[in-house]
Amino acid sequence: MAETRESLPRLIDVEEFFSDPEFSGASISPDGTRIAYLAPKHGRTNVWVRGIEEEHGDAVCVTHDFRRGIKTYHWTDDPRWLLYLQDTDGNEDWHLFRVDLDAPDEPAVDLTPLEPGSRVFAVEPLASVPGSVRVWMNQRPLFIDLVLIDVATGGTTVHLEQPDLTTTVLVDGEGEAAFYSELTDDGTHEFHTVDPESGEKRLVLRQGGPEHPMGLPLQMVTPDGKGLLVGSYQDSDDLRIVRVDRETGEETVVAAVEGHSLCTMGHLAPELPPTVFVSRRTGELIAARFVGDRPRIEALDPHFAEVSAELSALSDGVLASVSSDEAEQRWIATFIQDRGPGATWFYDHGTGESRLLFSPYPHLDPADLAPMAAVELTARDGLPLHAFLTLPVGVEPERLPLVLLVHGGPWAHDTWSYDRTVQFLANRGYAVLQVNFRGSSGYGRRHMTAAIGEFAGKMHDDLIDAADWAVAQGYADPARIGIAGGSYGGYAALVGVTFTPDYFAAAVDYVGVSDLANFMRTLPPFLRPSLANNWYRYVGDPDVEEQAADMLARSPISRVDRIRTPLLVAQGANDVRVVQEESDNIVERLRARGVPVEYLVAEDEGHGFENPENQILFHRAMERHFAEHLGGRSGTPDPA
Numbered sequence: 001m002a003e004t005r006e007s008l009p010r011l012i013d014v015e016e017f018f019s020d021p022e023f024s025g026a027s028i029s030p031d032g033t034r035i036a037y038l039a040p041k042h043g044r045t046n047v048w049v050r051g052i053e054e055e056h057g058d059a060v061c062v063t064h065d066f067r068r069g070i071k072t073y074h075w076t077d078d079p080r081w082l083l084y085l086q087d088t089d090g091n092e093d094w095h096l097f098r099v100d101l102d103a104p105d106e107p108a109v110d111l112t113p114l115e116p117g118s119r120v121f122a123v124e125p126l127a128s129v130p131g132s133v134r135v136w137m138n139q140r141p142l143f144i145d146l147v148l149i150d151v152a153t154g155g156t157t158v159h160l161e162q163p164d165l166t167t168t169v170l171v172d173g174e175g176e177a178a179f180y181s182e183l184t185d186d187g188t189h190e191f192h193t194v195d196p197e198s199g200e201k202r203l204v205l206r207q208g209g210p211e212h213p214m215g216l217p218l219q220m221v222t223p224d225g226k227g228l229l230v231g232s233y234q235d236s237d238d239l240r241i242v243r244v245d246r247e248t249g250e251e252t253v254v255a256a257v258e259g260h261s262l263c264t265m266g267h268l269a270p271e272l273p274p275t276v277f278v279s280r281r282t283g284e285l286i287a288a289r290f291v292g293d294r295p296r297i298e299a300l301d302p303h304f305a306e307v308s309a310e311l312s313a314l315s316d317g318v319l320a321s322v323s324s325d326e327a328e329q330r331w332i333a334t335f336i337q338d339r340g341p342g343a344t345w346f347y348d349h350g351t352g353e354s355r356l357l358f359s360p361y362p363h364l365d366p367a368d369l370a371p372m373a374a375v376e377l378t379a380r381d382g383l384p385l386h387a388f389l390t391l392p393v394g395v396e397p398e399r400l401p402l403v404l405l406v407h408g409g410p411w412a413h414d415t416w417s418y419d420r421t422v423q424f425l426a427n428r429g430y431a432v433l434q435v436n437f438r439g440s441s442g443y444g445r446r447h448m449t450a451a452i453g454e455f456a457g458k459m460h461d462d463l464i465d466a467a468d469w470a471v472a473q474g475y476a477d478p479a480r481i482g483i484a485g486g487s488y489g490g491y492a493a494l495v496g497v498t499f500t501p502d503y504f505a506a507a508v509d510y511v512g513v514s515d516l517a518n519f520m521r522t523l524p525p526f527l528r529p530s531l532a533n534n535w536y537r538y539v540g541d542p543d544v545e546e547q548a549a550d551m552l553a554r555s556p557i558s559r560v561d562r563i564r565t566p567l568l569v570a571q572g573a574n575d576v577r578v579v580q581e582e583s584d585n586i587v588e589r590l591r592a593r594g595v596p597v598e599y600l601v602a603e604d605e606g607h608g609f610e611n612p613e614n615q616i617l618f619h620r621a622m623e624r625h626f627a628e629h630l631g632g633r634s635g636t637p638d639p640a
Contacts, residue, residue: 007394009368011635012427014623017420018615020045020069021360023056025271026344028332029075030280032325035332035346035357036062036073036082044611045069047084049101052330052346056358062104063097069610072270074123077130081151084108085120090606091574094120096135098151111154117141117524127283128174134159142526146171165529172225173283178246179204179228181219187532189216191228193246204249207232210452211445213411213534217264218275223283229254231262231275237444239264241276241288255288255298261442263289268412273320273336277304281328287319291442293374293386294318294416295336307331307349314345314354318416332357338372338390340364341418368393370426372416377469379438379462383450386443387435387466388414391475392426400431401630402476404467404504406485406492407434410451410459411534413442424619429632430482431475437462439538452538455516456495456554463492464500480630484508484622486608487578494556494586497565506629508568508622511575511607514582516551517542522579560589568598568625570618572605598625 024045026037033052038045041061047070050059063070063084073084082099093116097108112120114137121136121144135147139158146160146169160169160177170179170191180192180201187209192201205228207216217231218241225246232242232251240256255262266274266289277287279301286301287308295318299305307328311319317335320342324331329350335342341360347353372390379385391397403425407414414434422432436443437459439451451459463483470476483496483504490512497507513519520535520542539554540547552558567590571583580601590597600621602614609615627634 008633009393009427011633012364012368012424013635014424014616014619015612016361016363017424018619019612021341022362023344023358024360025071025073026332026334026357027075027323028052028325028330029079030077030326031079032327032330036075037344037358038070038073042066045071047073047082047099049082049104060104062099062101063108064105068604071610074125074133076133076151077125077127078151083111083123083133083151085123087119087606089574089604090572090608090610092119092576092606093117096120096123096133096149098154109154111149111151111156112137114139115141126175134171134175138526144168144526146175148175168219170219170221170228172221173223174225176225178221178225181216183209183529183532185532187537191230191244204228204246205230205244205251209533210449210537213448213538214264214267214441215530215533217262217267220276220285229285231264233445237446239444241285254285255290255300257290257296257298260290260292260296261444263291263295263415264441265412265415268409277322279304279328280324281326291413291415303328307347310349310352310354311345311347314347315342317342336417337366338416338418339366339369368427369418369423372419372422374416377435377466379458379465381458381461383438383447383462385435385437385462385466387433388416389470389475390422390426390432390434392429392431395429397431398474399477400475401429401480401626401632402431402433402467402470402482403626403630404463404481404483404496405432405434406463406483406489407436407440408485408487408489409441410437410439410488411441411448413440415442421619424623425626425632428623428626428634430626430630431470433466433470433476435463435466437466455491455539456499460492460495460499463496464503467503480505482506482508482626482630484510485512486510487512490578491556497563497567498556498559499562501562501564504565506566506568506626508570508625509583509586510570510618511572511578512569512582513578514555514586515557516540516555517548518557519578519582520551522581524576557585557589560586561593563590563595566596566625566629568600568621570600570609570621571602572607572609573601573603574606577607 024038036049046063048059085094096112118138126134138144143162148157148159166183168181169177172178182190189207191205220229228244239261241254243252265272286304287299290296311333315335317337320334320336322333331347334344343359344357370390413436471478483493490509493507493509540551542548587599
């Protein structure tokens with residue numbers, strides 16, 4: 001590996017990558033006079049509020065969480081109140097809390113004092129009932145019902161109950177039932193209207209199931225209640241947005257890009273860039289995000305087209321999120337970039353004024369960080385694969401140690417962006433390859449459904465084919481290939497060291513599945529009705545003996561005796577998706593055989609580590625692990 005000490009970027013400390021950002025998550029108040037955002041306080045991210053012209057020194061910290069950082073908050077239509085979501089140590093039992101902005105030092109009020117196992121799923125304002133929000137939550141453990149909460153008093157009223165486990169009521173802007181979404185026994189999605197007088201159901205749309213393993217994205221009623229917006233392939237391989245007329249069932253394409261699919265990542269977690277932008281003033285769609293070598297934003301509204309053109313001039317990145325006042329004149333915009341987390345800007349469309357509000361990690365110099373390049377390759381069976389390759393700065397890109405970093409889901413995808421783990425590994429001298437293997441979202445119907453029945457099969461072959469491609473291109477040293485990932489990516493890492501035990505020189509399993517049947521049996525009960533088109537269809541039913549046997553054969557737990565690759569395992573004790581047993585079983589069997597394995601268990605975490613001290617601990621362990629077995633740089637000494 002040709003390199004000189006002078007050509008290498010500085011060795012960036014682990015804390016610089018994985019401490020909480022100095023600023024993040026900004027949004028503007030409905031009246032356009034204040035900004036809320038996330039910043040550290042008490043060693044955790046909390047919500048701060050300041051005037052539109054003020055600086056951080058003038059801001060007030062309005063939440064006081066000492067235990068776990070706050071990531072999601074909401075303005076209300078009353079300037080006195082602000083809401084935020086919080087769980088307990090990563091258990092995902094989300095509660096909705098109210099903050100009094102007139103008395104920010106007072107304790108927050110829990111508006112949803114739910115029993116353990118119940119949670120808030122979504123929060124939206126309801127314009128027709130000022131002072132209230134509509135909240136989807138499962139007070140009845142198996143049913144996600146729509147509840148109205150009076151923000152000032154905390155009064156709760158059940159507005160619409162979900163009629164059964166497979167039917168979801170979709171409401172209009174007034175909170176009234178407009179469509180009923182039903183998942184049939186064969187996994188088909190059906191949408192009906194119901195006559196309010198006769199109760200008669202009328203079918204307006206039927207969509208296939210397996211190409212939508214996470215459910216139909218964007219099941220959104222238009223503000224006038226006369227149409228339904230859904231993500232649909234129709235007769236294409238590309239996912240687009242379609243409007244379905246409530247009366248006629250007629251389908252009209254609202255947003256489509258030839259050769260590109262709608263990006264559905266925003267539906268997986270609120271902190272991810274949204275699939276669509278919605279007008280705060282009208283509730284209409286104003287833009288949609290599509291997948292590409294770089295994400296593509298398609299403006300759907302003339303006013304927003306003007307605004308987005310001005311916003312795009314502020315950064316060479318891609319719009320991540322936007323927030324506006326109700327007049328849609330004052331905007332806050334964040335951007336996606338690869339060589340650093342994108343900055344946040346203020347823009348006034350009325351005056352043309354713009355100014356930089358903040359950068360999340362101002363101490364990081366883009367010159368020290370590595371560009372992410374989109375690459376294309378072909379799987380052994382001819383399926384096109386899209387991937388992202390990040391090469392370390394200051395090193396000749398020849399025969400490098402390579403880390404194959406596998407995304408979770410698996411019905412998600414990697415995208416061009418700033419990724420802390422990618423940049424951390426590149427800074428340590430590793431080439432990092434992220435491949436959107438079959439079953440990844442964003443690359444069309446054929447690519448998605450090609451994963452049916454292919455866990456530990458062709459899905460794993462895609463990863464090996466991608467690593468082989470990097471070797472053939474001269475980027476990677478075949479003797480120094482590592483694999484790492486979280487959730488499904490952790491499963492993929494375990495498959496790598498059990499199904500291809502001689503291929504990888506080191507592996508990291510982060511909250512990964514080891515036993516497919518046990519994983520499915522231990523999922524929260526309210527999730528099970530929605531498994532028809534994902535785990536049941538793609539993997540199997542653990543209650544069917546023949547399928548359970550096949551699932552065991554595709555599970556790393558059945559091949560633990562083949563593991564000889566150095567392994568690091570990390571797990572959250574409160575993980576309700578992939579329970580700790582999934583990691584314990586792997587580690588215990590390896591230790592019983594005398595095989596060394598490093599095991600990190602965070603007692604205050606769930607499905608993925610949120611607290612910065614746990615992220616830092618985990619990545620320090622990863623740094624040592626890969627430095628020992630792949631030969632990259634290390635700035636972390638061995639623990640005493």
